[in-house]
Amino acid sequence: MSKLLMFEKPVGMRDTLPHIYETKRKLKEAAENEMRSWGYRFIETPALEYHETVGDASAILDRQLFKLLDQQGNTLVLRPDMTAPIARVAAAKLLKERVPLRLAYSASVYRAQQREGGRAAEFEQIGVEMIGDNTLSADAEVIALLVSVMKQSGLDKFQISLGHIGFTDELFRQILGTKERSEQLRRFLYEKNYVGYREHVKNLPLSSIDKQRLLQFLSLSGGASCLDEAMKLVEGSAGKTALEELKAVFDRLKEYGVDEYVTFDLPLVSHMSYYTGLLFEVYADGVGSPVGNGGRYDDLLEKFGHPAGATGFGLRVDFLLEALEQLEEEAGVHCILFSNERRVEAIREAQKRRAEGESVLLQDVAGVDDVDKFTETCKEVTFFVGKSSYGGEG
Amino acid sequence: MSMLTIAMPKGRIFEEAAALMQEAGYQLPPELDESRKLIIEVPEENMRFFLAKPMDVATYVEHGVADVGIAGKDVLLEEERDVYELLDLKISPCYLAVAGLPGTSLNEVAPKIATKYPTVASAYFREKGEQVEIIKLNGSIELAPLIGLSDRIVDIVSTGQTLRENGLVEYETIVGITSRLIVNPVSYRIKNKEISTLVSRLTTTIEEKAVR
Numbered sequence: 001m002s003k004l005l006m007f008e009k010p011v012g013m014r015d016t017l018p019h020i021y022e023t024k025r026k027l028k029e030a031a032e033n034e035m036r037s038w039g040y041r042f043i044e045t046p047a048l049e050y051h052e053t054v055g056d057a058s059a060i061l062d063r064q065l066f067k068l069l070d071q072q073g074n075t076l077v078l079r080p081d082m083t084a085p086i087a088r089v090a091a092a093k094l095l096k097e098r099v100p101l102r103l104a105y106s107a108s109v110y111r112a113q114q115r116e117g118g119r120a121a122e123f124e125q126i127g128v129e130m131i132g133d134n135t136l137s138a139d140a141e142v143i144a145l146l147v148s149v150m151k152q153s154g155l156d157k158f159q160i161s162l163g164h165i166g167f168t169d170e171l172f173r174q175i176l177g178t179k180e181r182s183e184q185l186r187r188f189l190y191e192k193n194y195v196g197y198r199e200h201v202k203n204l205p206l207s208s209i210d211k212q213r214l215l216q217f218l219s220l221s222g223g224a225s226c227l228d229e230a231m232k233l234v235e236g237s238a239g240k241t242a243l244e245e246l247k248a249v250f251d252r253l254k255e256y257g258v259d260e261y262v263t264f265d266l267p268l269v270s271h272m273s274y275y276t277g278l279l280f281e282v283y284a285d286g287v288g289s290p291v292g293n294g295g296r297y298d299d300l301l302e303k304f305g306h307p308a309g310a311t312g313f314g315l316r317v318d319f320l321l322e323a324l325e326q327l328e329e330e331a332g333v334h335c336i337l338f339s340n341e342r343r344v345e346a347i348r349e350a351q352k353r354r355a356e357g358e359s360v361l362l363q364d365v366a367g368v369d370d371v372d373k374f375t376e377t378c379k380e381v382t383f384f385v386g387k388s389s390y391g392g393e394g
Numbered sequence: 395m396s397m398l399t400i401a402m403p404k405g406r407i408f409e410e411a412a413a414l415m416q417e418a419g420y421q422l423p424p425e426l427d428e429s430r431k432l433i434i435e436v437p438e439e440n441m442r443f444f445l446a447k448p449m450d451v452a453t454y455v456e457h458g459v460a461d462v463g464i465a466g467k468d469v470l471l472e473e474e475r476d477v478y479e480l481l482d483l484k485i486s487p488c489y490l491a492v493a494g495l496p497g498t499s500l501n502e503v504a505p506k507i508a509t510k511y512p513t514v515a516s517a518y519f520r521e522k523g524e525q526v527e528i529i530k531l532n533g534s535i536e537l538a539p540l541i542g543l544s545d546r547i548v549d550i551v552s553t554g555q556t557l558r559e560n561g562l563v564e565y566e567t568i569v570g571i572t573s574r575l576i577v578n579p580v581s582y583r584i585k586n587k588e589i590s591t592l593v594s595r596l597t598t599t600i601e602e603k604a605v606r
Binding site (some may be wrong): 192194195198199222263283284285287288289 | 456459476
């Protein structure tokens with residue numbers, strides 16, 4: 001490899017310059033305040049975790065993990081998401097305090113990029129986890145909060161696609177019988193390969209009715225009416241339970257008044273094995289990847305030794321910023337330029353204005369080469385230069 | 395209705411893809427294949443087309459700068475992009491095959507495979523339980539065994555003429571290839587109406603062609 005040049009950064013690592021920082025800060029503040037106002041408490045966890053515990057339990061593929069070794073030879077990972085670390089803390093400590101737990105986070109996560117640039121390898125996620133509540137009210141609350149957070153962040157053009165892994169599993173189990181065959185078909189959905197799915201179904205030793213059921217499954221997306229279509233595809237109670245759950249959550253979202261943002265997408269499979277029930281992805285106009293996702297993950301906490309149901313969502317701050325389009329104008333500061341003779345006067349003025357809540361920049365004119373250029377972005381400029389106007393302090 | 399941006403592949407697949415779109419009733423601009431202009435808007439259809447290298451189509455779609463694209467299955471297998479593969483357009487049929495000089499076998503110490511498809515080739519030989527060394531080339535793959543760079547090549551075969559002309563023979567067929575309609579996952583939701591219309595019109599055309 002050639003010698004690194006001084007301006008270079010590792011692939012996918014990005015700087016946040018002042019004007020972007022301001023926009024990001026406002027967005028995060030709005031989102032965090034909304035989460036707080038729903039009674040969620042923020043926590044922080046370390047950036048490094050053990051590969052064997054959190055790394056292994058996380059929903060992120062192993063090849064996307066940044067790994068390093070500690071002095072004892074343990075493999076560490078830079079946390080690839082916040083859900084697994086929070087599950088660790090909850091299982092070890094917090095669940096003993098009070099259940100259900102409403103936790104929130106706003107933190108950087110790390111995912112190595114395999115192929116090329118164009119994707120961030122470090123990005124901030126903001127989200128919530130509701131742990132120890134298995135009711136549909138919990139699922140609905142998390143989605144309703146998600147909508148609120150999006151709106152408070154200044155986004156209005158977005159859509160949430162809702163699916164239920166319980167329905168997919170049950171439909172496949174009924175038609176295909178074995179877990180192995182279901183898994184095969186589920187992989188096509190996970191890989192978004194509908195052509196492969198159809199081909200595979202065509203070649204299965206099934207009755208034409210069953211094949212038709214599997215093919216029809218792909219088109220189960222859109223408004224609430226697709227749930228009725230779905231009802232016709234499954235027999236027995238297990239698959240219907242999943243649909244009834246979706247319906248019930250949708251009704252609750254209507255009560256919250258946020259159903260306009262939600263559509264159904266039953267073939268949605270966000271992950272091969274992580275989610276255990278309702279799951280969803282969030283899409284915003286103008287951003288090429290989902291800005292967030294979430295769902296019910298009832299098996300994760302058990303891995304940390306404390307079985308408990310859980311649901312939550314995570315939003316990517318970088319994608320939300322992309323969706324916002326417009327960057328916040330920098331507020332601008334009041335600039336006070338002073339020369340040595342009137343320094344004290346200038347300091348007093350700055351102190352007074354700062355105490356009133358104004359942002360004040362204090363600059364010795366001797367340190368500035370081009371005053372015009374320097375003051376270009378100032379909101380207002382005051383000079384304390386030359387002989388004091390009224391003697392005294394100067 | 396929002397505008398659909400469609401990435402079309404240059405070269406071999408282009409004409410068949412354009413013909414299929416026209417058969418489905420879309421008015422494509424005649425200047426599209428002259429490839430001087432990179433991006434062409436068709437306001438009547440509320441669409442915008444651009445031409446890209448076939449290997450790059452899936453990249454544009456994954457990043458969401460194109461909502462929809464037409465790409466060979468070979469590209470999808472090689473690039474493993476996060477896009478929806480919605481339709482088999484059943485155009486530009488060909489297949490990926492292993493070829494080499496007649497009557498030769500793989501070098502026992504370090505069997506070398508030259509290909510434009512390193513991901514596909516390494517997955518194929520791994521599945522067969524053979525450890526091979528992949529050499530990535532960007533074109534004229536047939537040259538590799540002739541000049542002694544590799545024992546075998548993995549490449550697209552449509553008529554087999556290029557292989558024959560170079561005195562190469564096919565050893566194994568890996569997988570059949572046709573062109574696919576691919577869609578960005580976000581566009582698939584946000585522009586669902588427009589994309590569904592496109593899919594159903596193309597589906598009808600493909601089915602009609604199959605019956606003919």
